[in-house]
Amino acid sequence: MSTAVDIPRFVRAKQVEALPPPNLARGPIAWVRENLFSGPFNTILTLVVFYLLYVAVPPLVRFLFIDAVWTGTDRAACRADTGGSETGACWAFIWDKINYFIYGSYTVSERWRVDIFFALLAIGVAWLLWLRAPRRDLGAVYFFWIFPVVSYVLLTGGNADLGLRFWIGFAIFGALVIALFAFFAALLKTAMRPALIMGGGIVAVIGITLAVVDVDFGLAHVPTSLWGGILVTLLVATVGIVVSLPFGILLALGRRSKLPIVRMASVIFIEFVRGVPLITVLIMANTMLPLFLPGDMTVDRLLRPLIGTALFASAYMAEVVRGGLQAMPKGQYEGAMSLGLNYPQMMTLIILPQALRIVIPGIVNTFIGLFKDTSLVAIVGIFDLVKTIEASRIDPNWAAPTIGITGYAFAALFYFIFCFGMSRYSLGVERRLAAGQKR
Amino acid sequence: MNSVQTAVSQTSPPKKSFLYDPKVRGIFYQVVLVLAIVYLFYVAATNAVENLQRAKIASGFGFLNNTAGFDISQTLIQFSAAGGTYGDAFIVGLLNTLLVSAIGIFFTTILGFLIGIARLSKNWMVAKVAMVYVEVLRNIPLLVQLLFWYIAVLGTLPQPRNSLEMGAGFYLNSRGLFMAKPIWGSNISVVVAALVIGLVGTFVYRRWARRQQEQTGRQYPVGKVTLALLLGLPVLTWIVLAVAGANPITFELPRKGTFNLTGGMQILPEFVALLLGLVTYTAAFIAEVVRAGILAVSKGQSEAAGSLGLTPGQTLRLVVIPQAMRVIVPPLTSQYLNLTKNSSLAVAIGYPDLVQVFMGTVLNQTGQAIEVVVITMGVYLTISLVTSFIMNIYNRRVAIVER
Numbered sequence: 157m158s159t160a161v162d163i164p165r166f167v168r169a170k171q172v173e174a175l176p177p178p179n180l181a182r183g184p185i186a187w188v189r190e191n192l193f194s195g196p197f198n199t200i201l202t203l204v205v206f207y208l209l210y211v212a213v214p215p216l217v218r219f220l221f222i223d224a225v226w227t228g229t230d231r232a233a234c235r236a237d238t239g240g241s242e243t244g245a246c247w248a249f250i251w252d253k254i255n256y257f258i259y260g261s262y263t264v265s266e267r268w269r270v271d272i273f274f275a276l277l278a279i280g281v282a283w284l285l286w287l288r289a290p291r292r293d294l295g296a297v298y299f300f301w302i303f304p305v306v307s308y309v310l311l312t313g314g315n316a317d318l319g320l321r322f323w324i325g326f327a328i329f330g331a332l333v334i335a336l337f338a339f340f341a342a343l344l345k346t347a348m349r350p351a352l353i354m355g356g357g358i359v360a361v362i363g364i365t366l367a368v369v370d371v372d373f374g375l376a377h378v379p380t381s382l383w384g385g386i387l388v389t390l391l392v393a394t395v396g397i398v399v400s401l402p403f404g405i406l407l408a409l410g411r412r413s414k415l416p417i418v419r420m421a422s423v424i425f426i427e428f429v430r431g432v433p434l435i436t437v438l439i440m441a442n443t444m445l446p447l448f449l450p451g452d453m454t455v456d457r458l459l460r461p462l463i464g465t466a467l468f469a470s471a472y473m474a475e476v477v478r479g480g481l482q483a484m485p486k487g488q489y490e491g492a493m494s495l496g497l498n499y500p501q502m503m504t505l506i507i508l509p510q511a512l513r514i515v516i517p518g519i520v521n522t523f524i525g526l527f528k529d530t531s532l533v534a535i536v537g538i539f540d541l542v543k544t545i546e547a548s549r550i551d552p553n554w555a556a557p558t559i560g561i562t563g564y565a566f567a568a569l570f571y572f573i574f575c576f577g578m579s580r581y582s583l584g585v586e587r588r589l590a591a592g593q594k595r
Numbered sequence: 596m597n598s599v600q601t602a603v604s605q606t607s608p609p610k611k612s613f614l615y616d617p618k619v620r621g622i623f624y625q626v627v628l629v630l631a632i633v634y635l636f637y638v639a640a641t642n643a644v645e646n647l648q649r650a651k652i653a654s655g656f657g658f659l660n661n662t663a664g665f666d667i668s669q670t671l672i673q674f675s676a677a678g679g680t681y682g683d684a685f686i687v688g689l690l691n692t693l694l695v696s697a698i699g700i701f702f703t704t705i706l707g708f709l710i711g712i713a714r715l716s717k718n719w720m721v722a723k724v725a726m727v728y729v730e731v732l733r734n735i736p737l738l739v740q741l742l743f744w745y746i747a748v749l750g751t752l753p754q755p756r757n758s759l760e761m762g763a764g765f766y767l768n769s770r771g772l773f774m775a776k777p778i779w780g781s782n783i784s785v786v787v788a789a790l791v792i793g794l795v796g797t798f799v800y801r802r803w804a805r806r807q808q809e810q811t812g813r814q815y816p817v818g819k820v821t822l823a824l825l826l827g828l829p830v831l832t833w834i835v836l837a838v839a840g841a842n843p844i845t846f847e848l849p850r851k852g853t854f855n856l857t858g859g860m861q862i863l864p865e866f867v868a869l870l871l872g873l874v875t876y877t878a879a880f881i882a883e884v885v886r887a888g889i890l891a892v893s894k895g896q897s898e899a900a901g902s903l904g905l906t907p908g909q910t911l912r913l914v915v916i917p918q919a920m921r922v923i924v925p926p927l928t929s930q931y932l933n934l935t936k937n938s939s940l941a942v943a944i945g946y947p948d949l950v951q952v953f954m955g956t957v958l959n960q961t962g963q964a965i966e967v968v969v970i971t972m973g974v975y976l977t978i979s980l981v982t983s984f985i986m987n988i989y990n991r992r993v994a995i996v997e998r
Contacts, residue, residue: 191719198718205720344615417625421632431979432972433936439954440972443964447646448639528736535738535943542738549746561747568735568743575734 220245220565227251234556245562246554253548257566260384260539266376269310270387276303276310277394285581287588301361304398305368311391313377316369326366330359380458384539386570388458392465392530392540397523399466404473405512409503411474412481422474429471434529438464438536461533469526476518480511514589520582524575531571541567643965652962659685665956667947669863681957688952689974695866695948696935699873703934704927706874707881714886725882732879737937740876745868745944752864766849772867775846776860782836783844789832793824800824865946869938877934884930888923889915921993928986932979939975949974 180186192202223244225233232238234246250257259267280303283295308314337355341348383391410422429437441464445455455463484507492502512519534543545563548554647654659682666676671690674683713725732740750769753759758768766773797820804815836842849860892915900910941948942955949971958967 191717194717201716201718202720205718205724209724415621415625418628421628428972428976431976433939433950433975435939435942435950436954436968436972436975439950439958440964440968443958444968447643447964450642451646451649524734528734531736531738532940535940542736542742546742557751560750561743564739564743564747567739571736571739572731572734576730579730579734 218244219561231554231556234554234558240556242557244558245565246556246558247562249548249554249556249559249562250566252554253544253551256548257385257541257544259387260544261382262384262387263376263378263382266313266378269375269378273307273310273387274390276307277390287585300398300402301365304395305365307394309368309373309375311378311383311387312380313373313375314369315372315375315377317372318366318370326363330363333359380456383458385544386541388533388538388540389530392462392533392538393523393527395462396465396469396526396530400469400473400522400526401519403466403470405477405508407470407474408477408481411478426471426474429468430475434465434468434532435535437468438532440464442536458538461536461538465526465530465533468529469522472522472525473519476515476522477511479518480515481507483514484511517582517586517589520578520585524578524582527574527578528571531567541570650962654963654966656966658961658963658966661961663957663960665960667952668945669866669947681961684957685949685953685970688947688949691947691952692935692938692941692949695869695873695938695941695946699870699877699934699938700931702870703874703877703881703930706878707930708885710878710882711885711889714882715889729879729882732876733883737872737876738940738943741868741872741940741944744871745865749864749868769864770861771864772862773849774860774862775848778845778847780842780844785836786829786832786844789829790825793826793828796828797821797824863946865941865944868944869941869946869948872940873934873937876937877930880930880933881927884923884926885919887926888919888921891922892918917993921990924986924990924993928982932982935978935982936975 176182180189193199221244223241225241225244225246225248228234228240228246228248229252231240233240233248234242236242255267259270262270280295280299283289284292284299289295334352334355337351338348341351407422407426410418411426413419413422438461441460445460445463449455488506488510489502492506497505530540531542533540534546537543539547545567549560549563660680662677663679663681663684664676665684667674667684667687669691670687671694672683672687674687679687710725710728713721714729716722716725752767752769755768755770758766758773760766765775800820801817804817804820808814833844896914896918897910900914901907905913938948939950942951945951954967954971958964961967
C-alpha cells in the first residue's frame with residue numbers, strides 16, 4: 157500500500173533565516189575596503205591623507221586645547237620665562253579682553269543697551285528666517301523700521317534735539333507731500349481717500365521716526381568713537397542687510413525696467429560697484445564723502461563705511477533679486493496684468509513675494525559675503541572685531557608669543573560659527589524649495 | 596492742457612487723462628530720475644570745488660609728474676624716492692597688483708581643481724578632508740586669514756642672522772624668502788630662440804597629429820613630443836652652451852653677512868603671506884565651482900564613455916572635463932576677478948599693491964582724493980571689463996552649439 161503520500165519527503169515548512177553576508181562584504185571592514193583601500197592608487201591616497209592628518213591634527217589639538225592656557229590675568233601665564241606655557245593658545249588673554257572684543261570702549265555702565273540691541277537683532281533675524289513664523293509681514297516691518305529706529309536710540313542715546321525750527325520745517329514738508337498726492341489724485345481723477353492715506357502714511361512714518369529719535373529717553377549719549385568689537389561687526393552687517401535688501405530690490409526692478417534711462421542708470425551702478433574692490437569703495441566713502449557735503453556738515457566716522465558697505469551690498473543683492481525676477485514664469489506677469497493690477501501692485505502682491513522666496517538661499521549667501529566683508533572696515537580705522545584684536549595684540553600687559561595666533565583663532569572661530577550656521581540654513585531652505593518644485 | 600485734452604478726446608473716451616498714457620508716464624519718471632541724478636552730481640560737484648578751495652588742495656592730474664619722495668619695498672621697474680614720480684609709483688603699484696594676481700590665479704587654479712576633484716573622490720577620507728578644507732576656508736574672512744598668515748605664521752620666522760637654510764641657496768627669515776638670482780648672459784637669446792622654436796614646433800606638430808588622427812585614425816604620441824619640444828630643446832641648448840663654456844645663465848647666491856643676507860633674490864614676506872592667503876581662500880571657492888561643473892555632466896556620459904572602452908583617465912580627459920568646462924568657465928572667471936579685487940587687501944599687511952601705494956601713500960601725501968580714487972577704481976573696472984570680455988569670447992566658443 158504504498159502511495160506517494162507515505163513516502164517520507166523533506167519539505168521545509170517555514171522560511172529559514174538567510175545567512176549573514178560574509179564579513180568582507182558588510183560591516184566596518186568591508187566599508188573600509190570599499191571606501192579607503194579599493195585599489196593601489198586609493199590606498200596610497202588614503203595613506204597620504206592619514207599622514208597629513210597625523211602631521212596637522214595632533215599639534216592643532218595640542219595647541220588649541222591640551223597645552224592651552226585657560227586662566228591667568230596677565231602675560232606671565234603665557235610666557236615661558238615667567239613659568240607659563242608658550243606652546244599652547246593663550247585663552248586667558250581672550251577671557252581677559254572679552255568685554256573689549258564684544259563692546260569696544262562702549263561706556264561700561266551703558267552696556268546693557270548693547271545687550272538689548274543684540275537681543276532685538278536676534279528676534280528680528282529669527283522672525284524673518286524662520287519660514288513658518290507667525291505674521292512674517294509684521295516681522296518685515298519690525299526688521300526694516302522699528303528695529304533700526306529703536307536700535308539707533310538705544311545705541312546712541314537718542315535725544316537728537318532737533319529743535320522747533322526743524323519741526324516747523326518738517327510740518328511744511330509734510331503738508332507739501334500730502335498736497336502733492338492730492339494734486340496728482342485730482343489730476344488723474346482718482347479717488348482722493350487712498351491718495352491722502354498714502355501721503356499721510358509716508359509723512360507719518362518719517363514723522364514718527366524723527367520724533368522717536370528726537371525724544372529724550374534719559375539715556376546717556378555714547379559717541380560712536382567708543383563703539384567697537386562684535387557690536388560694530390554686527391552693526392555694519394545689520395545696516396548692510398537692512399539697506400541693501402530694499403535698495404537691491406529697487407535696483408533689480410530698475411535693471412528689468414522697460415524705461416531705457418532707468419535701466420541704464422541701474423546697470424551702470426550695479427556693474428560699477430561689482431567691478432571694484434570693497435576696500436576702494438570704503439576709502440572713497442572715507443575720503444570723498446566729506447568733500448561732497450557742504451563745508452559745515454561732517455559725517456560721523458562710523459557712518460562713512462556704513463554707507464560704503466550698504467551701497468556695495470546693494471549691487472550684489474540686486475543681482476540676486478534679478479535672478480529671482482527672471483526665474484518667474486511670464487504667465488505670472490501676464491496673469492497679474494490681466495487682473496488689472498498696476499505695476500506697484502503687480503510687483504508687491506504677485507511677483508516679489510514669489511521671486512524673493514526662491515532667492516532666499518542667494519540672499520543668505522550674499523549676506524554671508526557681506527558679513528565676512530565687514531572685517532574690511534578695520535582697514536579704514538573702524539574698531540570692529542578684527543581691529544580690537546589688532547589693538548589688544550600689542551597690549552604690553554599681554555606681550556607673549558602666542559597672543560597673535562590666539563586672537564586670530566578667536567576671530568576665525570567667531571566668523572566661522574556665524575557663516576557656517578548661515579550657510580547650513582541656506583542649504584536647508586534650498587532643499588525645502590527643491591522638494592516643493594519636485595512635485 | 597485743455598487743447599491736449601480735446602485732442603485726446605477725439606480718439607478715446609473723454610474721461611481719460613493723457614497722464615494715463617504709459618509712454619507719458621515713462622517719460623515723466625525718467626525725467627524725474629535724470630533731474631535727481633543731475634541735481635545730486637551738481638550739489639556734490641559744487642561742494643567739492645568749494646571744499647577743495649578752502650583746503651587749498653590742487654586739482655587735476657598734474658600731480659602725477661611730481662616727485663614722490665617715498666620708497667616702495669618691491670618694485671618691478673626702476674623706482675627711487677628721489678627720482679620717481681607719483682605716476683611711476685602708480686605703475687609700480689599696478690604692476691605689483693598684476694604680479695600677485697597672475698601668480699595667484701595660476702596656483703589657485705591648480706589647487707582649486709585638485710580640491711574640487713578630491714571632493715568627488717570615491718575615497719571617503721579624501722572627500723571628507725577636502726570638504727573640511729572648503730568649509731573652513733570659505734567661512735572665515737580673507738582679512739583674518741591674511742593677518743593670520745602674515746603675523747601668526749610668517750611673523751614667527753627667525754631673524755636674518757639665524758636664517759633657516761633650506762639648501763640650494765634658499766634661506767628663510769623674517770625678511771622673506773631669499774633665493775638664487777639668475778643672471779642672464781649675453782647668449783640667453785639662443786635659449787629663448789630654442790624655446791620659441793619648441794613652441795612653434797609643438798603647435799605645428801599637434802595640428803598635424805590631430806589631422807592625421809581625424810583622417811586615418813592613427814594616434815601619434817602628442818604628450819611626449821610636446822614635452823621634448825617644449826622642455827627638452829631649450830634645456831639641451833643650454834647644456835650644449837654650458838659645455839662649450841658660454842653658460843647663458845649664472846646664479847647669484849645670497850651670501851650670509853653678520854646681520855643680513857646680501858645678493859640673491861628676495862621675496863617679501865608680505866608677498867608670500869598675500870599669495871598664500873589669496874591662493875588658499877580662492878581655491879576653496881574654485882573647488883566648489885569645479886565640483887558643481889563635474890556634477891552637471893550627466894552620469895550617462897561617463898557610462899557611455901566606459902562602454903566605448905575608454906579608460907577612466909580618458910573618460911575624464913575626453914568626455915567629462917570638456918563638458919564640465921562649459922559650466923565651470925563663467926563662475927571661474929568671476930573667481931579670478933574676485934582674486935584680483937581681493938588682492939587689494941594687501942593694504943592690511945603692507946604689500947605695496949595699487950591700493951596700498953596709490954590710494955594709501957599717494958592719496959595721503961597729495962590729498963587729491965577724487966583723482967586718486969577715480970584712477971584706482973578705473974583700473975579695477977578696466978581689469979574686470981576686459982577679463983569678462985575675453986572670457987565671454989571663450990565662453991561663446993565652448994558653449995553648446997544647438998543644432
